[in-house]
């Protein structure tokens with residue numbers, strides 16, 4: 221697929237600017253607080269929803285692990301998800317009770333978990349009529365990652381929807397499919413989902429091209 | 431769903447650096463060994479993305495000469511070569527991408543980052559933070575004022591240095607167009623020997639990351655200008671539904 225006509229397209233279209241790693245100091249640019257820089261008037265960060273937002277208020281957490289089994293402590297993640305009704309809300313505004321977009325990061329110290337405060341997304345209908353199970357699209361940027369990795373987080377307690385999801389279904393290996401399913405935890409009456417992202421090797425997370 | 435009726439030009443993964451590029455050592459344990467799973471049917475999940483027009487920006491968010499000043503007057507300005515970084519965000523069909531978020535970060539003139547983890551012996555500059563952001567205008571133009579960053583050494587090899595560079599991040603109309611790259615400076619002899627630049631196979635790809643000196647936009651007795659255009663994936667209208 222290139223262009224919807226019979227012309228050779230390679231001369232007609234420009235090359236995309238090439239990707240380069242976000243490097244070890246990505247937080248200076250995209251996660252100022254983590255880098256130790258003062259925050260600006262408004263920052264794009266990990267509180268995607270307030271408790272007033274429609275839907276189930278949840279926390280989503282995890283780590284990023286490399287091929288040696290070590291924590292990746294300098295990753296930046298971007299989340300993109302539908303609201304509780306399965307609609308994306310592109311107009312980002314910190315006054316909104318819910319935003320479809322958020323950012324989070326793993327950190328140099330402690331257990332190095334990323335976290336998002338959000339609401340559980342609704343199922344999302346695709347143009348062909350098939351319905352995708354509730355999911356959060358995640359992009360991962362870090363030193364050593366030459367072009368960001370794209371994955372999805374699904375929810376353990378959506379068994380039926382997950383079984384019918386055309387995207388999960390497109391992953392041949394059931395074992396690999398499971399790498400996208402976040403585990404539900406209840407901590408102090410709060411609902412939390414956990415997904416560890418494994419960049420390489422055993423239990424390697426499924427990454428998508430689109 | 432209206433957004434399903436469009437697609438983006440397929441991302442050419444041979445043009446971008448591969449995940450596994452052993453000359454850049456950190457990529458070795460951080461590259462997936464399994465193939466990417468291709469999503470065959472476009473969905474609204476990939477075809478949409480955030481619109482940041484309502485994000486409140488500070489007055490100096492795109493002016494790195496001013497946005498970390500501690501001192502007064504000239505004493506509050508960062509050390510280094512004053513420069514303008516500007517360019518246009520267009521898609522692969524040359525169509526401008528208006529109102530999209532462009533973010534950038536960089537080292538100071540000595541090659542040192544204002545980051546907890548950067549311990550390079552070059553000093554921090556009290557008047558330089560190293561971060562900027564802005565939205566492109568109606569025609570896709572963006573603009574920053576900053577100082578030229580210095581090259582810096584890093585531990586990849588015995589004696590490896592990054593060419594002077596500015597990290598640039600652009601959103602584009604969808605999460606499918608999301609791109610983070612680095613701008614290098616035209617003519618820098620460190621470019622061809624940098625292991626991160628060398629992750630790219632095609633020398634033309636390196637050209638897409640090179641900022642060009644633009645004397646016409648430079649300001650006499652003030653600062654030089656470098657132009658860096660960003661090309662994001664082109665949007666295709668498909669017009670016909672699958673039967």
Ligand SMILES: [Fe+3]
Nearest residue numbers: 243592595597
């Ligand atoms: Fe850098």
